[in-house]
Amino acid sequence: MIKLDSCCIIDDDEFFSFNTKKLMKENGFCDNILQYTDGQKAIDGLIGLLIENIPLPEVILLDLNMPNKNGWEFLEEFSGIPMNQRLGVKIYIVSSFVSPDNLAKAKTYDMVEQYIMKPFTVTSLDKITVTKKAS
Structure with a gap:
């Protein structure tokens, strides 16, 4: 399994986020894991990284159903970030x-790599690893 520098979980389900973070660390997938509970907090946080000249996470796990700004709204706003600043970021919808x-809509976004069903498992991490190696 390849190890990523950073990744991001955007999901309002604390149980899912906690377990996914634990799974990533236990399997050596990623140590630096950002976590946001809705799309608005995520956009604000990611833009903050860019302002500080910090690269965006290589992988974003995105839930669709969240308060304030859902996953689709997050994708719309994220699409507005200049391509050179989001190059190399792969988004995996996790639902x-x-x-x-939803599958058809996800395919309309070039930065969405795959649609992964919950629960998130080691097999899910392997799917991400395979697509990261291919890119």
């Missing part, structure tokens, strides 16, 4: 609900 409409 417990999958629908043909």
Whole structure:
């Protein structure tokens, strides 16, 4: 498994975020893990990184159903960040609900790499590793 410099979890489910963070650390996937509970906090935090000249996380795990700013709204705003600043960032939608409409909509965003079903497991980490190696 490759090790990432940084990644980000955007999900209002504290249980999911805690377990995913633990899974990542236990498997040597990533040590520097940012965590946000909604899309607005995430956008604010990521733009703050750019202002400080800190690279964005290589991988973002994004839930769709969240308060304040949901995953789709986050993607819209994230798309507005200049390409050269978000180059190399791969977003993985992580959801417990999958629908043909959501899958089709996810494919319209070039930065969305894959749609992964919850629960998040070592196999989920392997899917991310495989797509990171290929890019």
